[in-house]
Amino acid sequence: MPPVRNPILPGFNPDPSVLRVGEDYYIATSTFEWYPGVQIHHSRDLANWEVIVRPLSRKSQLDMRGNPDSCGIWAPCLSHDGEKFWLVYTDVKRKDGSFKDTPNYVVTARDITGPWSDPIFLNSSGFDPSLFHDLDTGKKWLVNMLWDHRQRPHYFAGIALQEFDPIQGKVVGPRKTIFYGTDLALVEGPHLYKRNGWYYLLTAEGGTGYDHACTLARSRDIWGPYEVHPQKHILTSKDHPRSALQRAGHGDIVDTPDGRTYLVHLTGRPVTQRRRCVLGRETAIQECYWAEDGWLYVKDGPVPSLWVDLPAARDEAKYWAEKIYTFETGLPKDFQWLRTPEPERIFETNPEGKLVLTGRESIGSWFEQALVARRIEHFSLDAETVIDFSPTDERQFAGLTVYYCRYNFFYLTITAHSNGQRELQIMSSEGSWPDSNLRFPFPGEPIPIPQEGKVRLAVTIRGGKQLQFYYALEVEEELKKIGPVLDASIVSDECGGHKEHGSFTGAMIGVAASDLNGTAARAIFDYFLYRPVSHESDRYE
Structure with missing residues (x-):
């Protein structure tokens, strides 16, 4: 054996x-x-x-x-x-x-x-x-x-x-x-x-x-x-x-x-x-x-x-199998959410196999946030989803996240400018307690997108070191890079707000939605794909 x-x-x-x-x-x-x-x-x-x-x-x-x-x-x-x-x-x-x-x-x-x-x-x-x-x-x-x-x-x-x-x-x-x-x-x-x-x-x-x-x-x-x-x-x-x-x-x-x-x-x-x-x-x-x-x-x-x-x-x-999650029979067992025993307030699954998130508090809340995710189990992976979301201003945002805690995450979102123009924006939190201020790692302004229509969002991680977001406005078209290469190792115990002796969870990847206006805007996700990748930079794979 x-x-x-x-x-x-x-x-x-x-x-x-x-x-x-x-x-x-x-x-x-x-x-x-x-x-x-x-x-x-x-x-x-x-x-x-x-x-x-x-x-x-x-x-x-x-x-x-x-x-x-x-x-x-x-x-x-x-x-x-x-x-x-x-x-x-x-x-x-x-x-x-x-x-x-x-x-x-x-x-x-x-x-x-x-x-x-x-x-x-x-x-x-x-x-x-x-x-x-x-x-x-x-x-x-x-x-x-x-x-x-x-x-x-x-x-x-x-x-x-x-x-x-x-x-x-x-x-x-x-x-x-x-x-x-x-x-x-x-x-x-x-x-x-x-x-x-x-x-x-x-x-x-x-x-x-x-x-x-x-x-x-x-x-x-x-x-x-x-x-x-x-x-x-x-x-x-x-x-x-x-x-x-x-x-x-x-x-x-x-x-x-x-x-x-x-x-x-x-x-x-x-x-x-x-x-x-x-x-x-x-x-x-x-x-x-x-x-x-x-x-x-x-x-x-x-x-x-x-x-x-x-x-x-x-x-x-x-162990190396690709997983494509749909939601006809409820939330797949690989996924969890944060803190609340009332999940019906933050998500539901519909007969069409879609996951519907109800925007609540911010992604950094300790009370009620709509964030559904699974564990990252590989140093290198590809992940993607398709989202339908129509925000009205900058206080509504939803999308794809690589998440450790309120202090450490990366988040590719569909949101809107204060004038209502829908746009793509990357949010990140890369600090330690008590610094949890957002950063917006774009070389320029957020990317305006059409007011209606589904958007495909994706991310790649290589060797636990490099993270790159992608998007496509037509679901079947080729993905385009968005934003710079980010430091994937931020989403780790050693950076999780309290260093190695105070941060105890692990990297998760999934989808989230927030509505800071309190109007419970809904985001619909068609599927979630998680694809392990065997990569030459992976030290132990």
Whole structure:
């Protein structure tokens, strides 16, 4: 069997939690401000994955209107106790400054596809909650990192343990800090396991940037004390800046039916000399083994391997396949929107297979914006759509966007001059907090276009570095370049408003519409095309 190239979940898929139930594997990843919340991926072989459900899909479970960028759903943990699935997660309401508002919840389902229950509140003492089912004692335990707003230079106060009573639906008994981490600090992302009488605690340390790591500790007693692994960090790229997989950390462990052990983990693949992870934080996998000393080791680790032996090969044809999305049966599962649990206010799909966006707030809003997009999973790609939109002034605009957050995006729009003349305009936001002012990267004035008629909009990205917009006034005519070549690497974690330790999502590509007049102007999109391109400038493709 040929080895499989990492990552197994390319693009914006961070903080993996892995689970096997029988022959089925599942990975849950963070979705932050993108709705519905949590992506659950399914596989039978660890190599080929597809999203099967986003369980937080109704207002009673999740409402993120007003959540800042990179807040929302952090580090879900998916588990199964032999009867049903349990999903714990954080809905972060604030992350900047000394305070973090981090309510933690749990939902359950008998079947992975749902229906999923309404949430039970757990605590707000920190983030990255995990639920451990001790099958020997029948008890359930909640572990999460503690946040201490008084503690400098950072606020990570260790990993806390408390019993969860499923009958009462709440945490009960004493809470104790069981692990303070190592000198790498910033300890988070805990997962508990039990093997041969040992409790193993896997944590993430070093922040989610280039010092990230997976740290393992163990104890005979669930309350500790926990001794640290002989290697300290079982997985990290921090001392190997030329490794293909950087930012390796935040992991979880799964066993195969035949007794092999794998670690899934967060990673990033930087491009350009500025080391920008243009595809965000992704999920990779490493083969592990249990040594005679009772400790888990990553095969050929602790540096993560780009290639890994898995039970099956990956279907490369599917990975490189062109996708043409139409909308006859609703929004395709590859797409999400931002924050709101009331999607009917921002989009609908019609029987003709069109996507209709209702213009609401600006593309940078934290409340209600009509923006529908899918993950960018390739360093090089072509994308296009056809839009029908009749704006009346400069406060109405709609089109094609490559988007990271309110601070970092590129946006080719149909809009109008203040005199009503319809025109094409590129908007971009390339700053960091608090600078989110728009830029208009045209060498001259916006391009006037006829008052009526569909327009074809397109974009190419090459190597995660160069971005070029195109347009055509007749749908079948050849595309023309519009605007200069732009720096595609702006749409990355390292430029996402708060640099590598504060921007957590990933590059998305899709369509958007705004009506700042408040008259809900509608934009109609015929289709959306996403075409991966194998390009010589792609470092890892």
